[in-house]
Amino acid sequence: MNGLKELCAYRELIAVLAWKNIAVRYKQAYLGIAWAVLKPVTLMLIFTLVKSFVGIDSGDIPYPILTFAALMPWTFFQESASDGVNSVVGNTALIKKIYFPREIFPLTSVVTKLVELGINFLILACLMAWYGMSPSVHFLWVPVIIGYTVLASLAVAFAGAAINVYYRDVGQALPVLLSLLMYASPVIYPLQLVKDKLLVQQAAGDWSGLLYTLYTLNPLAGIIDAFQSVVLRGQPPDLGAMVPGVMLVAVLLPFSYLYFKRAESYFADVI
Template sequence: MHKLVVDANKKGLRLNLKELFQYKDLFLILAYRDLRVRYAQTALGLVWVFIQPLATLLIFIMVFGRAIKVDTGDVPYPLFAISGMAAWSYFAFVLAQAGDSIISAQEMVKKIYFPRLVIPLSKAVVGLVDFSIGLFLVLILMIIYGFTPSINIIYFPLFLIMAMISALAVGIWMSALTIRYRDFKHVVPFLVQFGLYATPVGYPSSLVMNNLPDWANILYYANPMVGVIEGFRWTLLGQQPPSAYSLISFSIIIILFISSLFYFKKVERIMADVV
């Protein structure tokens, strides 16, 4: 019996992937539409993509770099902070956009059939634009400070994939939960704001590990982005590799992603009726 259930789940997964591939054109259209209208009719346009991370970086420099004087080793603090911000900004964007994506597209959801998962998935592509800007700022600061990228950069794609899966996992969960419980529309901004400081974006994770007991460190690393940001800094800046606790973050990412797909599939049947 257990084998039949597993085989059925695998078959369903294959069919879902095949169906998603059949709607790849819709996926690309949604991503292109979001890119085109995001900064439409704004005076500064794409300049906003630079203003937002630079403003946050300035705040971090004043608070963590100057006031608290966080120790970042041989890495200049602005470079240290922007490398974490690049990863976090991508996660925050996809979470916010994917979490509200089904509600925002409710008219389309009601009128035509297509795999609803296409909607939150398309946000992961749109977020890569901001992420690319973040990496560009990292490169600029590396040039300014004469900092050479680490040889570990060959592992960068792996942590980029983990960042994408992490953002989509939480975003898909939120998009499905928001269908039934509209209160989650207010939870997403709180998660983004709280997570910025609960994640080692402006400070090294060692600062937390050295001042907390083991049980608290385990709880801290339950945040999926802690391990991802550690990996980003290891690949880009050659800092300490992700700690053993990072396995907790990566395990949480996989669990969240798989469970989000199953829950989304369950809710998908009633989406057109309740949005």
């Protein structure tokens, strides 16, 4: 509670740093804020091309919009976690000058990406209009799903930012590891394909149920499937697919934050 009160007291600093991150990122970019949507749109087109050769079953939902809806939370998580891990090292001058809660840096990274996520929602709305789709009442789940994604990002960012102060390889390796994690998340393919293989067809025999649980321990598995369901399918989230990831984040986030707080006293000396 003391930490929350302290963060509230520095809320103006969070807003200023978030705006600075946005300004620095796009100030001298010719396309400006358009870069925020270029990555998911480009990946959507690439995956759609791959799908034409591989033949991934997307059910009743057109594959391009299904993939774009998967890429939105995935890109938000990947970039929030990556920027959060590098946020402390990237603000060395501020850390050495004045005191304020150092967790502001990872939090600012997440707030910055929320702005870009909002822009992607506009693209998603255009795609839904193009395909003649409209949101249902289950769209009200979206803030909860985004909030869960924020917590999952912070669980990585807090511990990663503290470790990166001492071992700079972490900041370089994390984007690569997260890119690999994308293939273990239902981005290119829907979660229903994994469920059919393991829970219906029992493709791994007696290990099928355990493998499915391990798969859904990845928080992004439940997040992406839930986002697609509430936005595109007009269905509530599959809570069974979300519970393992929620439990993992609930365990990791407090430990990640406590580790960050223990390490922050030495940031100025090490950096």
